[in-house]
Amino acid sequence: MALRCGLIGSPGCGKTTLYNAMTAAGAPSFDAAELHRATVEVPDPRVTELVRLYEPKKVVKASVEIADIPGLAAGDATANSRASRLLSHIKEADVLIHVVRCFPSAGGKPNPIHDVELVDLELMAADSVTLERKRDRIVKRARTGDKEAAREMEDCERVLSRLHEGLPARRQGLTTRERESVFECNLMSQKPVLYVANVAAPDDMQGDIVALLRPWAEEEGAETVPMCGRDEADISELPTEERAPFLAALGLTELSIERLIHAAYRELGLVDFFTAGEREVHVWTCRRGDKAPAAAGKIHSDMERGFVRMEVIPYSDLVALGSEDAVAKAGKRRIEGRDYEVQDGDVVFVRFTPPRP
Ligand SMILES: Nc1nc2c(ncn2[C@@H]2O[C@H](COP(=O)(O)OP(=O)(O)O)[C@@H](O)[C@H]2O)c(=O)[nH]1
Numbered sequence: 001m002a003l004r005c006g007l008i009g010s011p012g013c014g015k016t017t018l019y020n021a022m023t024a025a026g027a028p029s030f031d032a033a034e035l036h037r038a039t040v041e042v043p044d045p046r047v048t049e050l051v052r053l054y055e056p057k058k059v060v061k062a063s064v065e066i067a068d069i070p071g072l073a074a075g076d077a078t079a080n081s082r083a084s085r086l087l088s089h090i091k092e093a094d095v096l097i098h099v100v101r102c103f104p105s106a107g108g109k110p111n112p113i114h115d116v117e118l119v120d121l122e123l124m125a126a127d128s129v130t131l132e133r134k135r136d137r138i139v140k141r142a143r144t145g146d147k148e149a150a151r152e153m154e155d156c157e158r159v160l161s162r163l164h165e166g167l168p169a170r171r172q173g174l175t176t177r178e179r180e181s182v183f184e185c186n187l188m189s190q191k192p193v194l195y196v197a198n199v200a201a202p203d204d205m206q207g208d209i210v211a212l213l214r215p216w217a218e219e220e221g222a223e224t225v226p227m228c229g230r231d232e233a234d235i236s237e238l239p240t241e242e243r244a245p246f247l248a249a250l251g252l253t254e255l256s257i258e259r260l261i262h263a264a265y266r267e268l269g270l271v272d273f274f275t276a277g278e279r280e281v282h283v284w285t286c287r288r289g290d291k292a293p294a295a296a297g298k299i300h301s302d303m304e305r306g307f308v309r310m311e312v313i314p315y316s317d318l319v320a321l322g323s324e325d326a327v328a329k330a331g332k333r334r335i336e337g338r339d340y341e342v343q344d345g346d347v348v349f350v351r352f353t354p355p356r357p
């Protein structure tokens, strides 16, 4: 299933503009109330190269779903049904892309940390409600000697009190046990976040506003990706072959969607690997550290069950040598077993015993 990215941020920070740049969907940026959603292919120059080598009949790239979740107004988390619908979209996301206004606007001088904290307050208010509900559900059991319930209750209380101190769950350094206790709550302030510092001009990417946001994001181990959202949205409206000089003016070779997705992959610990042949070039996604059988299982469950071995060509060797045969001759086609951890860019061939009919 496609990785689900949710764009969040204070009203007017540039979410819809960025959404347009990423999806070329042309959602009107003034329509602040609507949720937009699109699935887009992840651009990957390695796929282009594999297609050149194999000339396959079919190509399946990685895709991500991008949801533009309209700005939450202060107090939304506890208010009405529209707000709760918006929050449910945040709950569905695998990773939140928090767009932060780093350009001056009618809303005044940029104040990135303040803006981010306001959005976090809304997430935390909603999380508090969720945790309180869970607490109310288990309190009876906890008081009548159910040890498990008592433990969960304690954990929920602790997470809750830190939320009340203004610490989003992702910044609380949760213990494994606390994580387990709040797992079913799917807390929004616990989701991995990637920050987009939305600046007015390329020079501002290294400017003092971004320099405020970056260390703040680092405190929670998150990346900050500086970007000129509006310029990129404009460029995304051009035919692909006319984009290069405008991208170059921003110091880029590609629209930022690729950069963003890669940052999201790092945040979530994901890697892409490939199967390639004349029939099909296919991009697959697994978790960093997944062993060969688990990765094979992304392709087909039979491949995991009947896993025998994985033959691996690193993408860089394949491209450097120009063909599978050349790689084999150079002795660079590796045979890996069940303990092999699949690496980003591996081109794999899974040998497996098919199930008996
Ligand atoms: N200067 C500047 N303005 C931007 C940028 N991105 C968005 N804007 C403007 O900010 C306003 C709000 O943008 P929009 O994408 O609708 O924000 P949203 O409310 O977060 O969806 C619009 O007038 C945009 O043209 C940017 O990178 N630089």
Ligand SMILES: [Mg+2]
Pocket (backbone or CB within 6 Å): 015, 016, 017, 029, 031, 032, 070, 071
């Ligand atoms: Mg919008």
